[in-house]
Amino acid sequence: DVKVTQSSRYLVKRTGEKVFLECVQDMDHENMFWYRQDPGLGLRLIYFSYDVKMKEKGDIPEGYSVSREKKERFSLILESASTNQTSMYLCASSQGLYTGELFFGEGSRLTVL
Amino acid sequence: KQEVTQIPAALSVPEGENLVLNCSFTDSAIYNLQWFRQDPGKGLTSLLLIQSSQREQTSGRLNASLDKSSGRSTLYIAASQPGDSATYLCAVQYSGGGADGLTFGKGTHLIIQP
Numbered sequence: 001d002v003k004v005t006q007s008s009r010y011l012v013k014r015t016g017e018k019v020f021l022e023c024v025q026d027m028d029h030e031n032m033f034w035y036r037q038d039p040g041l042g043l044r045l046i047y048f049s050y051d052v053k054m055k056e057k058g059d060i061p062e063g064y065s066v067s068r069e070k071k072e073r074f075s076l077i078l079e080s081a082s083t084n085q086t087s088m089y090l091c092a093s094s095q096g097l098y099t100g101e102l103f104f105g106e107g108s109r110l111t112v113l
Numbered sequence: 114k115q116e117v118t119q120i121p122a123a124l125s126v127p128e129g130e131n132l133v134l135n136c137s138f139t140d141s142a143i144y145n146l147q148w149f150r151q152d153p154g155k156g157l158t159s160l161l162l163i164q165s166s167q168r169e170q171t172s173g174r175l176n177a178s179l180d181k182s183s184g185r186s187t188l189y190i191a192a193s194q195p196g197d198s199a200t201y202l203c204a205v206q207y208s209g210g211g212a213d214g215l216t217f218g219k220g221t222h223l224i225i226q227p
Contacts, residue, residue, distance in 0.1 A: 004156075042219040043202075090156055098144040098206055102215065104156040 003027075006091050006105035013112050019078040021108050023091030031100065032074035033092040034058075034066065037107075043090065049074055081112045115140045115207040119218035127226050128195060134188040134221045136203035141181045144206040148177050148188050151200045151220070160201075161188070193225045 007022035025032065033048040035058075045058030047066040055066050063085060067075045074093075078085055089108045094100035116139045126132055136146070145164045149157040161170045161177040163186070169178040176189040190197060202220040 006156075040219075043217045045215075088154075092157075098208075101159055101162045102147060102157075102204070103159060104149075107154070107156040109154065 004091055004093055004103050004105035006089075006108045008108050009106060011108060011110045013081050013110065015082060015112060017081050017112075019081050019110065019112075021076040021078075021089055021091075021110070023074045023076070023105055024072050025074075025093040025103070026072065027093070027095070027103075028071065029093035029095045029100070029103075030071075031094045031096075032068065033094075033102075034064075034074065034076045035090045035092065036060070036087040037090055038087050046076065078110075081110075083112050086110060086112045115143075115205055115216040117203060117205050117216045117218040119201075119203060119221050121221060122219070123222040123224075125224040125226060126193060128193060130193050131189065131191050132193055132223075134190070134201050134223070136186040136188070136205075136218055138184045138186075138205045138207075138216070140207050141184055142208040143181060144208060146177075146179055146186050146206070147204045148175075148186075149202045149204065151202060157202065195225045195227050198223060198225045 004025045013019050031050050034046045035043045037043050044060050046064050049055045049068045052071050065077045091105040092102050094102045118137045143165050147162045148160040151157045163170050163179045174191040179186045200220040200222045204217045206215050
């Protein structure tokens with residue numbers, strides 16, 4: 001079974017802190033994604049990557065950056081956390097550019113105080 | 114841009130009933146459509162993936178259909194159980210985008226009453 005693991009299920013950070021969210025997948029997938037999910041807004045794509053060291057902006061990249069140094073690992077970075085970044089963050093991976101099934105991690109609930 | 118709509122937003126039915134969840138999309142030029150389940154506070158679990166060349170997929174008590182021409186998909190759940198209570202989301206991979214060309218509906222919150 002495909003497994004997408006997000007390192008932290010719950011985090012509480014203070015405004016201005018730098019935050020790292022880590023995601024690892026074990027199926028050698030090419031594509032990896034970071035979404036945030038908020039009530040009433042659904043899932044919104046922050047960044048995605050279709051290869052090592054490649055990254056593409058999604059719909060809401062402002063305030064975020066990403067890193068993909070290895071194929072299995074995709075990190076989301078909040079350089080200076082703000083309260084409006086309090087959210088559920090979901091990592092996903094897939095194989096194949098258009099036809100691949102998408103697999104999600106368990107999510108990371110981030111609260112910024 | 115592709116829009117995906119799921120109606121109703123919430124549904125409550127007694128245990129044992131068969132039910133249908135709906136997903137509609139505006140652009141029929143799609144590669145695939147995927148149904149997910151999400152339990153409270155958790156990530157999304159893939160249920161069924163239908164490629165654009167397929168009409169339906171089945172997994173256990175679940176059956177998903179796809180009608181590209183009308184821009185609709187349905188998820189049929191047979192003999193519902195309380196454990197089926199969750200939010201169900203559909204997502205469409207459309208031809209206009211690359212790997213990011215995936216649009217999600219906002220989900221149907223399903224409650225199965227024991």
